[in-house]
Amino acid sequence: MADRVLKVNAFTTFTLLDGEVEGHGWQTDAPAVLNVTTGDGDVILELELDNTETDEVQSHADRASLSPDEARELAAELESYADRAEE
């Protein structure tokens, strides 16, 4: 089994989330690591689902780069949806 791709330590934003990976005609639940960091002036959002839970995709992590403005927009969206989720 391949090792984890993302480093995991006390600075990792979330070490244990409920994740889901979905393709055409298949879907699998898996624990996930979700982390926020910075790189080259951007905010990096990175996600990795435990690779033990599915054979549909190879061991991997996903990353998206957000400009600081985009990161703030995302933060506002998260706040807003957090409120809605609690309604």
Place this chain on the structure above:
Amino acid sequence: MATDVERWKDEVYGNDIREHLFRFAEEGWDAIPEDEHDEWFERFKWWGLYHQRKGQESYFMMRIGTPNGVLEPGQLRTVAEVADEYARGPVDNPEFGAAYCDWTTRQSIQLHWIKLEDIPDIFEKLEADGLSTQQACGDSWRNIVGCPVAGKDTHEHIDAWPVAEELHETFKGNDEHSNLPRKWKVSVTGCDQGCGQGDINDLAFEPAEKHGELGFNVRIGGGLARKEPRFARDVDVWVPEEKVVDIADAATRLFHDHGDRDNRFNARIKFLVDEWGAEKVRRVLDEEYADWDLETAGEDLRDQYTYNAGGDEHGDHVGVHEQPDGNYYVGLNVLVGRQGVDDVIELADLADEYGSGEARLTQRQNIIVTDVPESDLDDFLAEDLLEDYSPDPHPFMRGSIACTGTEFCSLSIVETKNRQVRYARWLKENVDVPDGVTDFHIHLSGCTASCAQPQIADVSLRGMKTRKDGEPVEALDVGLGGGLGEHPQFADWVEMRVAADEVPGYIQNLLAAFDEQREGEETFREFVAARDEDALGDLADPEETDYEDPYMHNTKMTWYPYADEDDLDASPAPTDGDGETISADD
């Protein structure tokens, strides 16, 4: 774009940090501006000081670098006295008491709960006895490791101790090499057993013969952290003993100039070797950094390497071994590398009484007393202290290594040392050791930084989280089958997020499967290597047993995992030089 750390290093780094450190010590914790904590804590590492984790503000871990693990006569006592006087925190550790010393996997010493205000006095006491914390951490030459019995080993082809000493004296405090892109770990060994662990170091010197002369082959670019563990690559270079410092200087300058300072996660030289390949590393070394024509590699001794080789091995220097001079060295097992300070003082007394007073630290977190005459051996071995630090330990006690963990470390996400102590004791009481197994390596690291070197263990454990009965609990990823030797192998990861209290049951089931399915005298490492991913995953299941784990809760979120009141809010930190809480109003 330069990283924050590179900018901070450009402003103040290396030897110059000391005057600032002493100024802060004089003025007290509050003198470090809060918005400059990160940069000063990064710089303090160069002087061997790591600020402890959240909830333990104002306290530091202090690392003392002992080259090749050698503690000259008297130094073990000095370390113990420093620990006794200065390394005491607000709460005792339930296994190890109020003050203790940690022997690390890189033959160094770590003390905890060090107060900023005490640092000048500690440095004075250490330095008066030839000890130092300089470059024990930070982006520079780290403590040089090697065969811990260099100069006292019947398996030795070259006495590597003077070589390690010369490297230490040349590169410690050397301003030209004080600010490297990242840490620089060097190993030197002259024995034929491979116990310098050169394969996992940035720069490794291993004994090799050329033109009938014994010298060293050079390997570059090993390291364990994160998902990119690498064994050091053979760069096809041999040097005679008198050229070791020169080639080390050349390799360090190459790293200084070409290491990636824009991305600390890509800065170790292993990534440069990945990018360039060993041939280009050699060519650039030869053409631009060495002022002599490099020789190609000599004939090495790797086919004789037995250290952590998985079979009939010389695994850890534990036990009674004859030295070339007819005296003996006695390797004592120190479970998870930690000794209470009273035991260290008693051991220093015994080293004086029975040996030369010298002690040596191993890369398996153990300690060796050297130079014991044959006539005194029986009396030494009969000492009560050796019941706790045995030269003939049970395989599970012998093989257990753990990093610092959430007790003090900012990176770890699980408790490690006390948990590993409990694992070892439970396994000893409950699990049958398969025939022929004398040394079963179980390494527990609290995060992916790999300080316990989990990838080179029979069973690799690494901190994670899982959910159990609906609650988040501490867990471990599990790998199998790692080790060194002629053909080093990193562990295969086989289980993710095993609840920490189900790991002993997993190991019990694993060893039962090994015992049942192994062919003849097959070693555990061979057994793992012979199986594919699916077969390894099917070998054993985690299981609850009567093993009890008091650290299942999120110890990262406590101020100290063993405090009665362990909530972050209950922390007395930060404290002043007397250990009194500094009020936010002060």
